Amino acid sequence: MLNNVKVAFSNDTKIFSENSKSLVANIKTGNCLFISDEIVEIYRRAEDENLSFEELFSCVEDANSKKLLIKVSEKLDSLKMWQHNENEILNMRKTKISFDITNNCNLRCKHCCISAGDNLRGKELSTNEIFNIIDRIMLFAPDNITISGGEPMVRNDFFEITEKIRSVYSSYLSLMTNGILIKDDQTAAYLADKYDSFSLSIDGYDETSCSAIRGKGVFDKVINAINLLKKYTDKISLSMVRTSDNSSDTQLFRKLCQSLDVYPVIRVFEPVGRGKEFYERVTVDREFDEHCINWQRVEYNFMSRKIYSYKPQIFSCQGAVSEFQIDQKGDVFPCPMFMNEEFKLFNILDITDPEEFISSKKYITSTGYYNFSKYLPENIPKCSKCTKQLMCFSCAAEIQKMIINGDLEKKCAEYSNYFDMYWRDYECI
Ligand SMILES: C[S@@+](CC[C@H](N)C(=O)[O-])C[C@H]1O[C@@H](n2cnc3c(N)ncnc32)[C@H](O)[C@@H]1O
Numbered sequence: 359m360l361n362n363v364k365v366a367f368s369n370d371t372k373i374f375s376e377n378s379k380s381l382v383a384n385i386k387t388g389n390c391l392f393i394s395d396e397i398v399e400i401y402r403r404a405e406d407e408n409l410s411f412e413e414l415f416s417c418v419e420d421a422n423s424k425k426l427l428i429k430v431s432e433k434l435d436s437l438k439m440w441q442h443n444e445n446e447i448l449n450m451r452k453t454k455i456s457f458d459i460t461n462n463c464n465l466r467c468k469h470c471c472i473s474a475g476d477n478l479r480g481k482e483l484s485t486n487e488i489f490n491i492i493d494r495i496m497l498f499a500p501d502n503i504t505i506s507g508g509e510p511m512v513r514n515d516f517f518e519i520t521e522k523i524r525s526v527y528s529s530y531l532s533l534m535t536n537g538i539l540i541k542d543d544q545t546a547a548y549l550a551d552k553y554d555s556f557s558l559s560i561d562g563y564d565e566t567s568c569s570a571i572r573g574k575g576v577f578d579k580v581i582n583a584i585n586l587l588k589k590y591t592d593k594i595s596l597s598m599v600r601t602s603d604n605s606s607d608t609q610l611f612r613k614l615c616q617s618l619d620v621y622p623v624i625r626v627f628e629p630v631g632r633g634k635e636f637y638e639r640v641t642v643d644r645e646f647d648e649h650c651i652n653w654q655r656v657e658y659n660f661m662s663r664k665i666y667s668y669k670p671q672i673f674s675c676q677g678a679v680s681e682f683q684i685d686q687k688g689d690v691f692p693c694p695m696f697m698n699e700e701f702k703l704f705n706i707l708d709i710t711d712p713e714e715f716i717s718s719k720k721y722i723t724s725t726g727y728y729n730f731s732k733y734l735p736e737n738i739p740k741c742s743k744c745t746k747q748l749m750c751f752s753c754a755a756e757i758q759k760m761i762i763n764g765d766l767e768k769k770c771a772e773y774s775n776y777f778d779m780y781w782r783d784y785e786c787i
Contacts, residue, residue: 383672
């Protein structure tokens with residue numbers, strides 16, 4: 359089926375070669391494959407000579423070599439590495455928008471990354487302005503929208519906003535809430551009808567642990583909200599943010615989720631917003647944090663007893679590609695971890711021709727995008743020439759955190775040995 363297709367790698371396919379092996383990785387899909395350098399060289403020559411796959415295959419006389427080349431080419435095709443796959447990727451891509459409809463909140467969680475409730479992010483938008491944003495969000499053709507905040511349900515027009523979204527949008531819609539205002543059957547039934555899934559937060563496993571972050575009496579209210587929602591939906595997750603203070607609580611938190619039959623989400627603590635103050639006060643043990651992340655990676659490998667049998671994780675940040683975060687002023691950012699003025703791509707209410715602006719991706723030329731792109735491995739001086747640059751980190755925020763903390767060198771030294779082994783032992787197709 360590849361026969362008439364020209365041999366050409368997609369622009370998003372990056373190839374890194376070392377010790378006669380090449381890692382072929384696509385930064386849009388996160389797919390990757392190790393193949394031999396010889397095969398990469400054959401493809402490169404075919405590209406230079408503008409050959410189709412049929413012409414390339416016909417040049418190979420040895421039957422086994424031809425069989426292998428066809429197998430590798432088809433495998434790369436299934437992983438969407440070729441230029442002709444680019445449209446398929448565009449069609450496959452899910453655009454995710456997260457929209458914080460308010461910065462107001464009925465709680466004052468100690469760790470809150472957006473200082474919700476303190477109104478630090480400026481004025482709240484009117485119902486009409488929110489409606490206008492919703493119409494403009496549709497220009498991204500999203501497949502997935504998350505409504506969050508602050509606490510989205512504290513807006514008096516929350517139900518009107520929900521109706522507005524559902525009048526223009528029928529795909530996946532998710533609600534991130536602290537659950538405090540889900541107090542009766544009617545509300546739970548309504549929400550389950552309009553939203554496809556729910557992310558609730560509890561930050562503990564009992565009244566004492568939850569109240570340390572979220573306040574007194576919140577635990578029971580969240581459990582009540584979950585029990586009400588469960589009558590109408592099973593798409594519920596519950597989260598806790600892990601810090602050094604509560605890291606030993608994660609097992610008990612998982613047990614709680616198991617008993618409630620909801621999906622557990624453990625978020626890595628981000629020292630921003632009110633969380634920054636909290637971070638200084640509780641002195642989150644970064645060594646522990648790192649130990650935990652490394653341990654997870656290593657454990658993943660050793661558990662399977664085939665140390666390198668899993669597919670390497672490729673850095674394929676979707677920030678400002680297919681993921682956008684919109685705050686309660688209409689400012690658009692690449693992701694929730696980059697919600698500072700310096701990373702602002704544009705304001706969705708300010709642009710005069712939103713259709714043209716969004717479809718032609720004009721935000722890529724903004725200062726905000728430039729500042730964000732400094733945290734992509736290809737732009738980091740230490741990583742840009744490294745063959746393993748796509749294998750170390752999973753997200754730009756992780757890199758930013760390391761640069762700010764001055765940990766990049768140390769991490770690099772740690773990962774380097776690990777990836778050298780990995781590179782050596784991973785079998786080529
Ligand atoms: C900002 S809240 C907004 C939605 C809703 N009010 C709630 O409490 O779930 C969204 C999620 O971000 C998490 N979060 C808040 N501060 C954080 C921080 N400093 N680091 C990581 N996650 C954080 C919350 O625990 C919650 O799960």
